[in-house]
Amino acid sequence: MVDPQMSAQLVDVVVKRRGKTVLGPVNLDLGAARFTIVIGPNGAGKTTLLKVLHGVERVSSGTVQWSVPDEQARQAQAYVFQSPIMLRRSVRQNLAYPLELLGTGKDETAHRVATWARNIGLEDMLDTPAPRLSGGEKQKLALGRALIRQPKVLFLDEPCANLDGRSTREIEALLTVATKAGTRIVMTTHNIGQAMRLSETVIFLLNGAVHESGPASEFFNAPCTPEAQAFLKGDIVE
Numbered sequence: 001m002v003d004p005q006m007s008a009q010l011v012d013v014v015v016k017r018r019g020k021t022v023l024g025p026v027n028l029d030l031g032a033a034r035f036t037i038v039i040g041p042n043g044a045g046k047t048t049l050l051k052v053l054h055g056v057e058r059v060s061s062g063t064v065q066w067s068v069p070d071e072q073a074r075q076a077q078a079y080v081f082q083s084p085i086m087l088r089r090s091v092r093q094n095l096a097y098p099l100e101l102l103g104t105g106k107d108e109t110a111h112r113v114a115t116w117a118r119n120i121g122l123e124d125m126l127d128t129p130a131p132r133l134s135g136g137e138k139q140k141l142a143l144g145r146a147l148i149r150q151p152k153v154l155f156l157d158e159p160c161a162n163l164d165g166r167s168t169r170e171i172e173a174l175l176t177v178a179t180k181a182g183t184r185i186v187m188t189t190h191n192i193g194q195a196m197r198l199s200e201t202v203i204f205l206l207n208g209a210v211h212e213s214g215p216a217s218e219f220f221n222a223p224c225t226p227e228a229q230a231f232l233k234g235d236i237v238e
């Protein structure tokens with residue numbers, strides 16, 4: 001189960017950039033779903049919504065209320081960007097870094113680094129400099145580095161963009177294990193098949209607004225709006 005404490009409510013949230021509304025007004029309750037997928041066309045506001053939830057996007061008006069104080073919520077969250085930022089150091093150092101920030105002891109750090117290197121299939125590459133990894137390996141490292149501190153909430157922005165089927169499957173398996181271990185995941189994807197495989201709840205964004213949202217089974221089987229129906233069919237929706 002996800003920690004019911006780690007839920008969020010957005011009330012009338014609006015994000016404006018250069019006078020243009022890029023998100024909102026959004027009213028949303030994250031609820032208790034373990035896996036929330038945010039979908040929608042390019043520019044719909046998916047990344048902006050994730051950043052608003054994580055508290056790293058300036059909100060022009062409205063409120064984002066986590067059920068714990070903001071700082072506590074932020075500490076319990078991890079965010080993996082669309083193009084993950086790696087330390088220009090080894091796989092080992094990248095995995096150890098978040099634990100060092102938390103003041104984790106050396107033995108415990110070494111143990112968890114070894115475990116996570118195995119989990120992400122990079123145990124033979126611990127001394128490889130991260131910039132030398134392939135795209136899929138970098139994504140897995142970014143995921144391992146986020147999950148090694150056992151966040152209660154993980155935000156993922158298109159973690160499988162440009163990856164082949166095998167890497168995508170490996171990442172999906174890691175995500176499924178993470179949700180079973182109690183991490184709530186909120187993720188964007190352009191891959192409808194992936195959204196169907198993973199999501200419990202879907203948020204469909206269109207032009208910066210939540211156009212439709214609800215349980216995944218209902219959304220995929222019987223989307224309510226013509227725009228969601230068209231989007232799921234692969235039509236161009238604007």
Ligand SMILES: Nc1ncnc2c1ncn2[C@@H]1O[C@H](COP(=O)(O)OP(=O)(O)OP(=O)(O)O)[C@@H](O)[C@H]1O
Binds near residue numbers: 022045046047049
């Ligand atoms: N700093 C900014 N200044 C101006 N416009 C911005 C800024 N950040 C985002 N936008 C605009 O906000 C809108 C939403 O962007 P966002 O990245 O959230 O969309 P998205 O749904 O994640 O898109 P994609 O699928 O292409 O990643 C876009 O029109 C984008 O151009």
